[in-house]
Amino acid sequence: MTPASIAPDGSVHSIPSADAIQLDLEACRAISGEYRAGGRKTVVVQGLGFVGAAVAAVIAGARDEAGRPLYCVIGTDLATPGSYWKVAKINAGCVPIQSPDPSLDALIAEGVREVGNLRATASEGAYELADVIVVDLPLDVTAWGEAPEAQTEIEIRLGAFEQAIRTIGSRMRPDALVIVETTVPIGVCEKVALPILTRCRRERGIEEPVLLAHAYERVMPGPRYVDSIRSFWRSYSGIDARSAAAAGEFLRTFIDTKQWPLWELADTSSTEMAKLLENSYRAVNIALMQEWTLLAERTGVNLFEVVESVRVRKGTHDNLRYPGFGVGGYCLTKDSLLAQWSASVLLDNGVELGMTLEALRINRKMPLHTLDLAAEAAGGSLAGKRILVAGISYLPEVADTRNTPTEIFVDALLEAGAHPVAFDPYVRFWPERPQIELAESLAEGLANCDGAVLAVPHAAFRNLTAEALLPAGSRLSFVVDAQNVVGDETAASLHRRGIRVAGVGKGHWRKLGY
Amino acid sequence: MTPASIAPDGSVHSIPSADAIQLDLEACRAISGEYRAGGRKTVVVQGLGFVGAAVAAVIAGARDEAGRPLYCVIGTDLATPGSYWKVAKINAGCVPIQSPDPSLDALIAEGVREVGNLRATASEGAYELADVIVVDLPLDVTAWGEAPEAQTEIEIRLGAFEQAIRTIGSRMRPDALVIVETTVPIGVCEKVALPILTRCRRERGIEEPVLLAHAYERVMPGPRYVDSIRSFWRSYSGIDARSAAAAGEFLRTFIDTKQWPLWELADTSSTEMAKLLENSYRAVNIALMQEWTLLAERTGVNLFEVVESVRVRKGTHDNLRYPGFGVGGYCLTKDSLLAQWSASVLLDNGVELGMTLEALRINRKMPLHTLDLAAEAAGGSLAGKRILVAGISYLPEVADTRNTPTEIFVDALLEAGAHPVAFDPYVRFWPERPQIELAESLAEGLANCDGAVLAVPHAAFRNLTAEALLPAGSRLSFVVDAQNVVGDETAASLHRRGIRVAGVGKGHWRKLGY
Numbered sequence A, B: 001m002t003p004a005s006i007a008p009d010g011s012v013h014s015i016p017s018a019d020a021i022q023l024d025l026e027a028c029r030a031i032s033g034e035y036r037a038g039g040r041k042t043v044v045v046q047g048l049g050f051v052g053a054a055v056a057a058v059i060a061g062a063r064d065e066a067g068r069p070l071y072c073v074i075g076t077d078l079a080t081p082g083s084y085w086k087v088a089k090i091n092a093g094c095v096p097i098q099s100p101d102p103s104l105d106a107l108i109a110e111g112v113r114e115v116g117n118l119r120a121t122a123s124e125g126a127y128e129l130a131d132v133i134v135v136d137l138p139l140d141v142t143a144w145g146e147a148p149e150a151q152t153e154i155e156i157r158l159g160a161f162e163q164a165i166r167t168i169g170s171r172m173r174p175d176a177l178v179i180v181e182t183t184v185p186i187g188v189c190e191k192v193a194l195p196i197l198t199r200c201r202r203e204r205g206i207e208e209p210v211l212l213a214h215a216y217e218r219v220m221p222g223p224r225y226v227d228s229i230r231s232f233w234r235s236y237s238g239i240d241a242r243s244a245a246a247a248g249e250f251l252r253t254f255i256d257t258k259q260w261p262l263w264e265l266a267d268t269s270s271t272e273m274a275k276l277l278e279n280s281y282r283a284v285n286i287a288l289m290q291e292w293t294l295l296a297e298r299t300g301v302n303l304f305e306v307v308e309s310v311r312v313r314k315g316t317h318d319n320l321r322y323p324g325f326g327v328g329g330y331c332l333t334k335d336s337l338l339a340q341w342s343a344s345v346l347l348d349n350g351v352e353l354g355m356t357l358e359a360l361r362i363n364r365k366m367p368l369h370t371l372d373l374a375a376e377a378a379g380g381s382l383a384g385k386r387i388l389v390a391g392i393s394y395l396p397e398v399a400d401t402r403n404t405p406t407e408i409f410v411d412a413l414l415e416a417g418a419h420p421v422a423f424d425p426y427v428r429f430w431p432e433r434p435q436i437e438l439a440e441s442l443a444e445g446l447a448n449c450d451g452a453v454l455a456v457p458h459a460a461f462r463n464l465t466a467e468a469l470l471p472a473g474s475r476l477s478f479v480v481d482a483q484n485v486v487g488d489e490t491a492a493s494l495h496r497r498g499i500r501v502a503g504v505g506k507g508h509w510r511k512l513g514y
Helices: A018-037 A052-060 A084-091 A102-115 A124-129 A159-171 A188-203 A241-251 A268-299 A303-311 A335-346 A354-377 A405-415 A442-447 A488-496 A507-511 B018-037 B052-060 B084-091 B102-115 B124-129 B159-171 B188-203 B241-251 B268-299 B303-311 B335-346 B354-377 B405-415 B442-447 B488-496 B507-511
Strands: A004-006 A012-014 A041-046 A071-076 A118-121 A132-135 A140-143 A154-157 A177-180 A211-214 A235-238 A386-390 A419-423 A451-454 A478-481 A500-503 B004-006 B012-014 B041-046 B071-076 B118-121 B132-135 B140-143 B154-157 B177-180 B211-214 B235-238 B386-390 B419-423 B451-454 B478-481 B500-503
Touching: A004 A084, A012 A084, A018 A041, A018 A071, A018 A118, A018 A124, A041 A052, A041 A124, A052 A071, A052 A084, A052 A102, A052 A118, A052 A132, A071 A084, A071 A124, A084 A102, A084 A118, A102 A118, A124 A159, A132 A159, A140 A335, A154 A335, A159 A188, A177 A188, A177 A241, A188 A211, A188 A268, A188 A335, A211 A241, A211 A268, A235 A241, A235 A268, A268 A303, A268 A335, A268 A354, A268 A507, A268 B268, A268 B303, A268 B335, A268 B354, A303 B268, A335 A354, A335 B268, A354 A405, A354 A451, A354 A478, A354 A500, A354 B268, A354 B354, A386 A405, A386 A442, A405 A419, A419 A442, A488 A500, A488 A507, A500 A507, B004 B084, B012 B084, B018 B041, B018 B071, B018 B118, B018 B124, B041 B052, B041 B124, B052 B071, B052 B084, B052 B102, B052 B118, B052 B132, B071 B084, B071 B124, B084 B102, B084 B118, B102 B118, B124 B159, B132 B159, B140 B335, B154 B335, B159 B188, B177 B188, B177 B241, B188 B211, B188 B268, B188 B335, B211 B241, B211 B268, B235 B241, B235 B268, B268 B303, B268 B335, B268 B354, B268 B507, B335 B354, B354 B405, B354 B451, B354 B478, B354 B500, B386 B405, B386 B442, B405 B419, B419 B442, B488 B500, B488 B507, B500 B507
Parallel strands: A041 A071, A041 A132, A071 A118, A132 A177, A177 A211, A386 A419, A386 A451, A451 A478, A478 A500, B041 B071, B041 B132, B071 B118, B132 B177, B177 B211, B386 B419, B386 B451, B451 B478, B478 B500
Antiparallel strands: A004 A012, A140 A154, A211 A235, B004 B012, B140 B154, B211 B235
């Protein structure tokens, strides 16, 4: 029996045999050779997840002044059940992940089907073809156990990353440039990647210093997915001056650096730290608002109005966040952990990022506050209630469900004896929680539930009227607005019809007795 | 013997007798009557400190469309040794506090000497003359004892504030508007000021609801002192709709609301919270950088460079702060305490602002990190060393020394057995630490010290050359740059001359062995 790889959309892709992979490589080699003959380089993107797939597409879309493709681009991922579907999808000319940005579909379709300069393969032989290798691997990070309250050690397993770097080191051309785009703990490029590459190359008789750079990505899966790579700020650094120069030159070929000039930092520790700091900054400011959310609710204050009034102070106070449901995604939930792990393990320098980590703990528990509001609105207990959770993704207008706070929320609902039903216009299949019942539409979900929680500010959930929230035959008894999508007028109207309404950060509703 | 009131500049002002105060009031009454006869109102500003003195000056400078003064303005403060000097200074046409904004001097001189619509008095009778009473009192807040490490209860003594409000209530005209500009714990206007005013007025037979508003100040003592009142955002709220409308109408007469439209919030709790939140936001983000400062230093990273690279993300990341020496002033060091005190005492709602308060603890200890760098640069111990501390005020180009981190720093130097010498081009007299030796100039201080700490980024301390830092005959052996005012070139030059150099957030210096 051939093992299969199943994509999140349910499509099944058989994993090729070693011979088939070899044939695949030959196809890549042919294209690469053709490009090389025309004086054009080959770029291999290692890892075809949310970042790598989009980066490969953008690089394949790079053109010279005459409009000719600059690169042959080969994406690589593993021939495993968990990963191979990404290779198969790209070779079929499709975006492997759910994406709301049509320009990403267009780029991949063009590269694979029209221009023919974009392919994917599971063969490690691809690294032998590369002039530039872009590393877009995920890291395996866990902390604080499963329960939001638990506070165990931070664990980062670099094994897969190290193995991937070893594969590169044992295959790469001597003069190829390796650019790590992955968000890594501070010190990883210098103390982990560099020694591995140097050792693997020495074993092959290559004494020449490797070209190694770090240029962390700021990819934002969403309607501006492609722009978040091509038309956005990018910082980079090299392990030495040659590496930095080579990285800068490469990045300029596919990033709009006229509008978004590159930032070169002094060393790879600086860029590694910059990425972790910018996401920690965000996480801390979300946690700050969570503390003040409770205060505002119990004081009867509309915190959204207060935040708006403070944010007018542009440049000093306009990064203030809003109250909300929770924090998800791949970055904000973990990047501070990478920094602490560096301090505690890799660099062992005794620094404790106490407040920074406290923010992550606060954010992890955030969805439980909405649960408290729901329980209160339900009269004390959620046991036996059918609760519609409107919104699964961790951002509005996005299909991305990684670490979504809705996950923590539905788990807590189950724990409380409730029956969660989820609906998200962007999510037809929820890979992390396949057992949760999904409604076909908001109206269907509302019709059959005792209570509804608006968890994600998708446009489809904004400014709903009381009528829209109460379809005919509804037995809805409460609505919790965790994202400021219900206006005061609708809240008052629901209240008049005997529906209890609560809102995260909306103390004024509480004051009015809603 | 007549008791005297001594100003921070050392000038002595005798406290007037009751009869003299009465005469003073008669003078105020005469001016007020004259203005009233001309259809113009009288504004009394209660409290003539850093906020009240400037607010009184700005209101006195308000003009109608024909260029005529809109108001007779009377500033009030107490006939006590600690306060009377402010009354005396204003009546002499002078700015009572040290101010680097010449437009404030001009406003006060004009109001007192030329136009004659600005006076100050210690008489409580002034409140009887007022159409508008602006409350600019300081609050007495302490927490965590004297030592930065101690963590005792938060104590807020509202006694003086309550007494001042009682004075207003027992003297005010029935239809006068009371505007509290003081930063107060959430709930104070509604639960403290309103009941006092209502009771005092009832005792006088006034049943009509009082006009009471909150419009917190954002006064920034500095070169744009006047602009921080007249040309800046202002939020306000009323205890009821009439009060809010009256406050908005009054504020529009002296704030440039064309460029800085007013923000009306729903209730006084909202504006009270807004002020505390905006300063807590600032404090938390400074604390975040302090945690990362240690990480950057020990990792060899120049954190200033990293922060610059992240701050290009305008609107989402450009409020990121920089590493530094510490946090001072009247607001950032205490405003979060007011919020917690509200939650714990006044509102008793069980909210714990854990991370917010942790930030204040981190910031309080911040200057001790510079002490660690100094001790390390001194070879381990500061005992017996003369250390120049360049900068006393808590902000650049400002004379304000309230809660300056330099205070914590020199106290710690004394504790360590060192001899601190301070210099600040804006501070000729340091009221909170009169026993600390002050140098006459930077050069004099540098000439006679073993080490120097650059604590405030005054322009005079920026971009100093190695030559400027090492005057002839200097025995200086180290320099600590706590404010990124020393460039890399100067650091390298000092290092070559055998001077040890350290910088807060400048891990790259440490990496280079400076």
